[in-house]
Amino acid sequence: MKRTLTVNGAGREVDVAPSVSLLSALRDDLGLTATRYGCGRGQCGACYVIADGRAVASCLLTVDQAARMEITTVEGLATDGTLSPVQQAFADLDAMQCGYCTSGMLISATALLDRDPEPDEAEVRDALAGNLCRCGVYGRAIRAVLTAAEALR
Amino acid sequence: MSGWGEERREDLAQRIRVEPDGTVVALSGKIDFGQGIRTAFAQIVADEIDVPIEHVRVVLGDTAETPFDFGTFGSHSVAQEAPLLRKAAAFARRQLIERAARRLALGAERLDTEAGAVVGGGRRIAYGELVDGRHLAGPIPDEVPLMPPARRRYSGQPMPRLEARDIVTGRATYVADLRLDGMLRGAIARPPSRGAKVRSVDDASARKLPGVVAVVRDGDVVGVVAERDEQARAAAAALEIDWEITPLEGPSAEVPMRQDPGVDAALAKAAKQVERTYVLPPIANAPIGPSAAVADVRADGATVYVGTHRPFGIREQVAKTIGLETASVRVVPLITSGTYGRNTLGDATLEAAILSKGARRPVLLQWTREEEFAWSPSRPEAVLEVSAGLDDGGRILAWRYEEHTNVHTAAGLEPRVLGMTSGRNAIPPYAIPSASVVLRIEPTRLRTANFRSLAASENVFAIESFMDELASETKQDPLAFRLRHIADPRLRRVVERVAERSGFGEGPGERRGRGIACTIYHDTYVAQVAEVEVSPAGAVRLVRVWCVVDPGEVLNPDGVRNQVEGGIQQSASWTLLEELHHRDGRVVTTGWDAYPIATFRDAPESIDVLVEGDPAAPPTGVGEPGAVPIAAAIANAVYAACGARVRELPITRDRVRKAIAGR
Numbered sequence: 001m002k003r004t005l006t007v008n009g010a011g012r013e014v015d016v017a018p019s020v021s022l023l024s025a026l027r028d029d030l031g032l033t034a035t036r037y038g039c040g041r042g043q044c045g046a047c048y049v050i051a052d053g054r055a056v057a058s059c060l061l062t063v064d065q066a067a068r069m070e071i072t073t074v075e076g077l078a079t080d081g082t083l084s085p086v087q088q089a090f091a092d093l094d095a096m097q098c099g100y101c102t103s104g105m106l107i108s109a110t111a112l113l114d115r116d117p118e119p120d121e122a123e124v125r126d127a128l129a130g131n132l133c134r135c136g137v138y139g140r141a142i143r144a145v146l147t148a149a150e151a152l153r
Numbered sequence: 154m155s156g157w158g159e160e161r162r163e164d165l166a167q168r169i170r171v172e173p174d175g176t177v178v179a180l181s182g183k184i185d186f187g188q189g190i191r192t193a194f195a196q197i198v199a200d201e202i203d204v205p206i207e208h209v210r211v212v213l214g215d216t217a218e219t220p221f222d223f224g225t226f227g228s229h230s231v232a233q234e235a236p237l238l239r240k241a242a243a244f245a246r247r248q249l250i251e252r253a254a255r256r257l258a259l260g261a262e263r264l265d266t267e268a269g270a271v272v273g274g275g276r277r278i279a280y281g282e283l284v285d286g287r288h289l290a291g292p293i294p295d296e297v298p299l300m301p302p303a304r305r306r307y308s309g310q311p312m313p314r315l316e317a318r319d320i321v322t323g324r325a326t327y328v329a330d331l332r333l334d335g336m337l338r339g340a341i342a343r344p345p346s347r348g349a350k351v352r353s354v355d356d357a358s359a360r361k362l363p364g365v366v367a368v369v370r371d372g373d374v375v376g377v378v379a380e381r382d383e384q385a386r387a388a389a390a391a392l393e394i395d396w397e398i399t400p401l402e403g404p405s406a407e408v409p410m411r412q413d414p415g416v417d418a419a420l421a422k423a424a425k426q427v428e429r430t431y432v433l434p435p436i437a438n439a440p441i442g443p444s445a446a447v448a449d450v451r452a453d454g455a456t457v458y459v460g461t462h463r464p465f466g467i468r469e470q471v472a473k474t475i476g477l478e479t480a481s482v483r484v485v486p487l488i489t490s491g492t493y494g495r496n497t498l499g500d501a502t503l504e505a506a507i508l509s510k511g512a513r514r515p516v517l518l519q520w521t522r523e524e525e526f527a528w529s530p531s532r533p534e535a536v537l538e539v540s541a542g543l544d545d546g547g548r549i550l551a552w553r554y555e556e557h558t559n560v561h562t563a564a565g566l567e568p569r570v571l572g573m574t575s576g577r578n579a580i581p582p583y584a585i586p587s588a589s590v591v592l593r594i595e596p597t598r599l600r601t602a603n604f605r606s607l608a609a610s611e612n613v614f615a616i617e618s619f620m621d622e623l624a625s626e627t628k629q630d631p632l633a634f635r636l637r638h639i640a641d642p643r644l645r646r647v648v649e650r651v652a653e654r655s656g657f658g659e660g661p662g663e664r665r666g667r668g669i670a671c672t673i674y675h676d677t678y679v680a681q682v683a684e685v686e687v688s689p690a691g692a693v694r695l696v697r698v699w700c701v702v703d704p705g706e707v708l709n710p711d712g713v714r715n716q717v718e719g720g721i722q723q724s725a726s727w728t729l730l731e732e733l734h735h736r737d738g739r740v741v742t743t744g745w746d747a748y749p750i751a752t753f754r755d756a757p758e759s760i761d762v763l764v765e766g767d768p769a770a771p772p773t774g775v776g777e778p779g780a781v782p783i784a785a786a787i788a789n790a791v792y793a794a795c796g797a798r799v800r801e802l803p804i805t806r807d808r809v810r811k812a813i814a815g816r
Contacts, residue, residue, distance in 0.1 A: 020383060028381060033330035034323020038441050039522035043745040046441055074323035083321060091317040094711060097719050098187030098491035099320035100327060100442040125753045132745065134441050135187050135491045136722025138756035140715070 003067045007032065008076030018064040023047045025063045026073060034074035034103045038132070045104040045131035049073050055111040055130075074103040077110060085151040086110050086144070095144040097135035105131045109145045117152055119145070165248070166290040167220040168241035169202070175269050175281035177202055177209050177245075179238055182222020183230040184214045184462055187491040187719075188776040189712040190230045192314045194238055196307035196708055201242035201300055202249075204269040204280070206307050211315075214464040214486035224463030224497065226562075226603070231772045232676075235708065243297040245289050252283045311711030316488065328460050328487045329445040329519045336447065337366055339508040339518035340385035341376040342392045343528065347600055347738040348401035351375060355393040362388045369511030371474075374504060378512035382519070400737055403533075403559045403601060406594040408568045410576050416589040419551035423542025427626050431537040431615040432801040434732040435599055437740075437748060438532075442490025443525035444501035447517045448509035454481035455509075459502045460489025462603075467499040474503050475510045493723070494603035495529055498563055526743035530602030531733050533559035533575075537615035547627035549638060552588040554579060554616075559597045561607040566594075578609035578781070581616045582673045583638040598738030606777040609674055610724060610784060617670035617785030618800065621792065631789065632657055632669055643767060644673055647680040647701045654763060655682035655699035664688070665696065668789025670782035676770075677778040678703040681721070683786035687794045691809035695725050695757045695787060700779065702762065705770035713775045714762045720779025721760050726751035728784040730803050 002015045005022075007030065014029045021040075026032040026049070035058055038046030042057035049058045050072035058066075077084045083091065086109045096102045105128060112119055112127035119127065124145045133141070170178040179198040185191040191211045199206040212218050214225075246266055253271035254261040256278065264273035271278050302309075319325040354375055356368040364384030369376050375394060379385035420426060447458040448471075455477055461467045464484040472479040489496065505518040520528070535558040542551040560566070562574040576592040624634035632652050639645045648671050652658070661667055661684050671680035682699045698721050707713055730749050734742045742748040762779075766772075784802060792798050797812035 016381075017383075020381075024382060027330075031332065032323075033326070033332075036327070036442060037329065037519065038443075039745060041522070041744060041746075044441060044522075074321075078322055083318070087321040091313055091321050094313040094317065094715055096187075096314070096317065096320055097189075097715065098442075098489065099316065099325060100440075100490035102320050103323055106321060125756070128753045130752075132441055132750060132752060134439055134493070134723060134750065136719035136726075136751075137715070138722060138751075138753050139718060139760055142753070142756070 003063050005063070005066055005071060006069070007071045008073060014063060016063055018062060020063050021059050022049070022061040022063055022066040022071070023058040026058060032073050032075050036100060036103060045108065046101050048104040048107040048131070050107055050111050053111065053114065055108045074106055077106060084110065085148040086113065089144040089148040089151065090141070093140050093144045093147065095137050095140035097137055101131060101133045105133070105141055109148065112145070113149055113152060117149060119149060121146065163220060163237065163293050164290060165241055165244055165293055166288055168238065168293065169198070169245040170288055171245070171280050171284045173281045173284060175204070175208055175279055177204050179209060179211045179242070180219045181211070181213055181234050181238065182219045182465065183234055184225045184464070184486050186460065186489055186496070188230070188716055189314050189709065191316065192312055193231055193708045193712060194234065195315060196312065197235055197239045198242045200305040200308050201239050202246045203266040203300070208269055216464050216468050216484040221465050224466060226462060226497065230774065231708065232774055235772050239299065240297045241293050243299050244293050247297065248289050248291070249280055249283050253278050308708050309710070312709050314712070325488050327442065328447060328458055328489050329442065329517065331447050331458050331487065331517065333447065333449060333515040336515040336517055337378045337380060337512060338382040338385045339376055339378050339505060339516045340389035341374065341504050341518070342389045342394055343524065344396050346398055346400065347598070349373070349396040349398050352395040352397050359388040359391040362391060366514070367512040368392065369508050371507045371511070374507050376504065376508050378508050378514070378516055400598060403597040403599070404566055404594060405596050406566055406568070406571060408571045408576060408592040410572050410592055411580050411588050411590040413587045413589065416551050416553055416587050419587045420540065420542040420553060423550050424545040425543045425627060426540065427623055428540040429619055429622060429800060431618060433535045433611045433614060434802060435534045435735065436532045436727050436731045437526060437733050438493045438495035438529060438604060439748065439750060440490045440492040440495060440525065443520040443522055444529070445517070445519040446502040446505040447515060448502070448505035449515035450475055450506055450509040455506065456483045456485060457502055457506060458485045458487050459499065460492065460496050461486055461499055461502065462497045467502055470499055470503060471506050475506050493605040497603040498530060500528070523743040526748060527740045530600045531740070532604035533561065533597055533599065533601040535608065535611040537611065539615055539619050541619070541623055543623065543627055547629050549583070549585050549623065550587065552581065552585045554588070554590045556592045556608070556612060557595050558608060558611065559594055559601045561601065562603050575608050577607045578612045578672060578674065582641065582644055584640040585638070599735050600738065605723070606674065606780050609672070609777070609781045610727070613670065613672045613781045614784040614788070614802065617782060618788050621668065621789045622798065630658070635669070635671065641673070643678045643703055644671060647671065647678045647703050650763065650765065651680040651682050651699050651701040654701065654761065657682050664794055666790045666792065666794025668786045668791070668793055670785035670789060672778070672782050674778035674781050675774055676705070677773040677775060679778045679782060681782045681786045683783060683790045685787060685790040685794055687791055687809060691806035691813065693729055693787070693791055693804050693809060695729065697757050697759045697761070698783065699761045700763065702764055702775065702778065704766050704773045704775050706768050706772040707764055707766040708772060710764050713764045716775045717762045717779035718760045720777065721783050722751065722756060724780035724783045725757070725787065726755070728787050728802055728804060732803055
């Protein structure tokens with residue numbers, strides 16, 4: 001069944017069963033693999049995308065639901081090759097190890113700063129609490145988000 | 154344990170290649186899964202061969218390109234490879250200078266290098282021109298003059314990892330992100346319990362489902378290959394398989410690790426005897442990205458794209474599994490989720506190879522979260538029984554230690570190997586006149602194998618908790634008590650430094666306490682202080698951590714800090730939250746709800762890592778040591794905060810309350 005998804009500002013057509021997850025459609029039909037599978041139950045944050053301004057688990061959205069939303073993935077964060085302040089801060093502070101969960105963190109952080117440009121540390125922790133990281137870069141990631149917030153001012 | 158010390162005679166061509174465009178390719182059989190070795194290797198090579206670091210391309214673990222390597226374990230990569238790559242790069246630079254000298258008819262001593270070119274006599278020849286189809290080669294000598302430290306631009310400087318930009322833009326291709334032409338998706342039908350055998354398979358209804366291309370069976374591996382992932386999963390669930398259930402037991406063994414004479418007698422006549430038991434549950438590696446592999450098996454050869462600690466070992470296993478010569482299998486390691494030891498076993502790789510062979514198409518197999526928890530190997534449980542005898546001055550005279558656990562690696566059951574793996578760090582780093590240390594491998598139905606730091610975390614939890622208990626039983630300060638039993642000057646230094654830096658001994662405030670612990674892990678010296686706050690209900694919050702680490706010569710101080718911080722954060726999660734439940738070898742905690750790990754909310758306010766490497770000592774690993782002492786530092790801090798001595802992990806509020814009640 002054909003559906004048009006609005007991803008990173010462009011209309012993209014996918015032809016899949018309506019129950020297919022947005023995560024699968026992004027990865028397997030649109031080639032946008034920065035959004036990653038981690039648990040399929042919305043419990044780890046690896047597959048977060050921004051949907052209508054909120055960070056949500058793309059494994060829990062169907063293509064049918066997502067077709068009515070504006071979706072942003074990590075591939076849509078940089079502008080003409082210039083990293084967004086959140087991306088830049090994560091790279092500069094080396095707020096990553098294996099990097100598998102990094103996409104999801106960047107999404108949560110971007111959604112946070114879009115709605116609250118001056119979060120305090122506790123708000124950063126809350127906003128990213130759904131993003132599990134096993135390598136343990138939480139401390140660096142918190143600093144990266146606060147650094148990005150400063151850069152945005 | 155890597156390599157078990159085999160002789161290396163290496164040729165420069167296996168290590169350094171200069172491309173016509175001046176790119177310097179550095180080759181190593183090691184793998185980077187987030188520990189930053191690609192960056193560390195690039196730093197060394199850029200400095201020694203004298204090129205900008207952007208001109209260095211590090212190829213890791215591709216079996217078609219890199220020299221044989223036993224595997225990436227035990228925080229050995231930098232220790233083993235750094236000196237070799239440094240010598241190779243220096244040797245390459247010398248060869249480039251000699252080539253330029255011949256071309257210019259000048260003495261080599263009149264030439265120097267500068268940013269990828271040989272310079273001298275008013276001339277400048279780029280490295281790429283000097284290679285001109287004739288690769289650098291020759292046995293790498295044992296002694297090669299190295300760049301003077303003043304000319305090193307990168308080694309020793311903090312640097313973000315080279316892959317950072319690809320990771321934050323989403324361009325990095327993890328194994329599950331690879332998309333090959335004609336690639337299909339696989340799913341495996343899992344048995345009701347570990348070790349079950351297939352009696353028969355009825356695939357009639359599965360084959361009728363949309364997208365199904367093949368149902369593949371090879372022995373007890375049964376799976377489906379389909380156009381899409383969802384289709385493969387649905388069809389695998391629709392297979393009707395008659396399983397014969399045969400419970401598996403892990404092995405048993407007894408390994409004496411240190412046996413001094415007269416331990417019993419010394420214990421019996423000691424002025425004070427203390428005896429304690431510590432218990433750790435099984436825990437999961439729990440990578441955020443479940444196991445994945447892509448296999449492209451053809452009649453005459455195969456390529457597999459994988460996350461692995463040992464590409465050469467996996468190559469052999471794949472070849473054997475699908476019936477090809479080892480030489481016709483190529484293993485290409487891609488960037489993967491951190492797996493903390495789990496990827497030593499190539500489960501998904503072998504399954505993907507079987508599916509690809511059966512379907513005659515490239516196949517991507519990615520395990521589900523449930524499969525990852527249920528079927529991965531885990532860290533075994535451990536029971537540590539320890540007793541000590543002290544003289545009337547409060548000095549340890551004798552020590553008896555029994556470690557009951559199961560295997561921590563797939564490396565084998567030879568006693569010497571078990572002693573280095575499942576018995577890792579069972580021997581205390583203290584000066585103790587008479588000690589007996591025995592490792593007992595006891596059967597388990599749980600599948601157990603490689604886990605970050607192997608048994609060191611368990612043993613050091615017991616030893617360092619016990620040291621605190623001995624100090625408290627004899628009314629000594631835990632820091633002073635450790636120092637009077639430390640003979641090694643590097644261990645003494647990290648312990649003293651962490652105490653200074655954290656203000657150990659100062660009162661941290663109401664309901665708060667600080668605990669100290671230390672260890673020597675593969676020649677890396679590490680000491681930590683944890684500060685915790687214990688709520689009236691017994692909930693433990695890790696407030697902050699101080700760590701001093703001496704890993705010998707330091708190549709990338711920020712890379713070291715990042716690794717050590719991560720090790721502390723991960724191990725704090727093991728200590729405070731994690732326990733894997735299993736029944737007859739089948740893990741029953743198979744989701745993040747049933748197996749919670751630390752989140753952003755649990756992260757301590759700060760992790761202060763001071764990297765003070767002894768520059769005269771060879772570089773040692775930092776991937777694991779940070780994870781080792783923190784459990785005991787936290788347990789000791791809980792005791793300091795509220796008097797509750799918790800000897801069983803995880804340190805739950807229930808256990809803290811019980812320990813307070815039992816005081």
